[in-house]
Amino acid sequence: MDTDNSAELNDPAGTVAPGEGVAGEDCRHEGLPTPRRYLALAGVWLALIVSILDSSIANVALPTIARDLGTSPADSIAIVSAFQLGVVISLLPMSALGEIITYRRVFIGGLCIFTLASVGCVTSHDLTELVVARAIQGIGGAGIMSVNGALARFMHPPRLLGAALGANALIIAAFGALGPTIASVMLALGPWQWLFAINLPVGAVALALAWRTLPESPKADRQLDLLSIVLNIIAFAMLLSGVDLLTRNPSGLWGGAVLIGGVIAAVVLVNRCLSQSRPLVPIDLLRIRLVRLAALTSVSTFTAQTLTQVALPFYLQDGLHFNLVQIGLLMTPWPAGVALAAPLAGRLADRVSVEALIGCGLLVMATGLSSLLWLSPGMELTAIAIRMGVCGIGFGFFQSPNNRALLSSAPMHRSGAAAGLIAISRTTGQILGAMLVAIFFRLFGHVGQSAIGVSALMAVLAALLGFARKSSGSRTVN
Known part of the structure; x- marks a missing residue:
């Protein structure tokens, strides 16, 4: 397999030697030993399963949840949108944070947030509480999704990386397809809260496995760029909200104004990142x-x-x-x-x-x-x-x-x-x-x-x- 000569593009000052990572860490690794690698895989897969299921099963449950909470079907869409927004605004900040505090900590932290937010979903008494809990779930889900690929590079030897990513794709595809069926069965057996309660035991097992087996990674010697994170949140939130408003009312000035605001925030963010060696974007x-x-x-x-x-x-x-x-x-x-x-x-x-x-x-x-x-x-x-x-x-x-x-x-x-x-x-x-x-x-x-x-x-x-x-x-x- 070929080797890369592109690392110098990311290190204009020449502080990282070819073939090395942060602080001279050698990239020629062989991943985790077995059986630790298999236990780490099990933890990652369980976390992926609950995060993928939660992005799809709520769709099936929306009519039931709307009736139970006494809200309209149109308003219940926010239950899905809140999760998606939480994921989108958090993906880049979580991946940047992983380089600074290690991918292991971000993954475990995201899994903890996701699992605790599931408790909030189960105990919600009205739409507002459920939407807030779902948004927090999305932030936790972003912690899982944003670094699982990076963890794969440290868990597996290079010759097995493709196979590992293929297994992840299999998990995502299989449980993405099974989500509606699983949701239908659970709704037939019990209340909609069960859809979120199932995350608690699965999340606990995944957390135990991840805590004991996930590998460490080198820490980047830099601080988190808080201004870029704020711009990232503003840009994605306004872009998504503006598009949603315009699709509902194409002639509405408010939707256009929100969309333009999102574009401006995105331009400012990209311009800021152009001058940085390790930018958020x-x-x-x-x-x-x-x-x-x-x-x-x-x-x-x-x-x-x-x-x-x-x-x-x-x-x-x-x-x-x-x-x-x-x-x-x-x-x-x-x-x-x-x-x-x-x-x-x-x-x-x-x-x-x-x-x-x-x-x-x-x-x-x-x-x-x-x-x-x-x-x-x-x-x-x-x-x-x-x-x-x-x-x-x-x-x-x-x-x-x-x-x-x-x-x-x-x-x-x-x-x-x-x-x-x-x-x-x-x-x-x-x-x-x-x-x-x-x-x-x-x-x-x-x-x-x-x-x-x-x-x-x-x-x-x-x-x-x-x-x-x-x-x-x-x-x-x-």
Whole structure:
């Protein structure tokens, strides 16, 4: 495997020797010994499972929660939005904090916050209390999500990094798909509070395993940039709020003003980061061509995925007249395809060209999306399910190799920033995909083949970005 010559981009003063991290830490490591590595993996996976489930199970429970708390369905959406906002505003600060106090401490701290906030969700008596608890849950979830990739670099030897990221992708895909089913079963057996109460025993076990087994990492000799964190919170909060207000009322001046305020905060933040050697927004990493291409590929792919998965149920129900049970069955092959392909892709990423895996995988995904343009009323469920499975398999061959390429292209001492960049690229794509669905509804009053066509084009763009790495002169760091 090639080695990276890009570390000097992150160390203009020449204070870090080639192949070294902070304080001269040698990057040529072999990860944790077994069986400690497996116990650490179990702790990370349990934390990922509860954080992924909590991002999806609440959607199913919204009608039940709204009735129980005596609030309107429209207002209950805040239960989901609060969690998402907590995650988005915290991803970059948490990854920066991980480089300063170690990734282990941020992961454990995030897991503690997430678990304690679950107690707040269980004991909430009104919508306001639940929304606040969900926002705090999102902050804790960001602590888990922002550094798990960085921890992987210290837990596993370089030759197994792709396989480890593939296993993480499998966990995320499998439990993301199972979330609605698990929520439905739990709601049938008990009150909605059970959805959050389950986090307590699982979180406690994950915390015990993480505390005993997660590896330490070097500490960066710098302070947390509080002004950048404030600007980050303002920018993301105002951008998301402004877009939401504009989709609800396109002619409203308030939404436009909030959006402009968010753009200004974002510009100020980026301008501040340009002059820093280790900024909150990882501009230093984005100067590395492989990192930049991997991040852009991720944004484009998750935009295509989210646009399809949000728009397609509306198209299947309103345009093709399938019932809810059929729609649920038809949406399942996508995550099933991801779960099938991701572990294999992760292992292959440790052995073969990642640009080929990513580019070819995304072309498969684009082919699957394009085939969805020819759906028609009365079409066999099996034919549609196969198309969805093809999309999932293509997506699975993108995710693990792309994450591995981005992490491996960053110097070891910037692993936290690289992991944060993976998370923020994914989240940005998901937000853009949801925004496009709202725009299609505003422009046309429905979503259908046009939305799927845009998804296919985004997948083709992502594939081109994947293949573009072939000509890159940058190399990767283990």
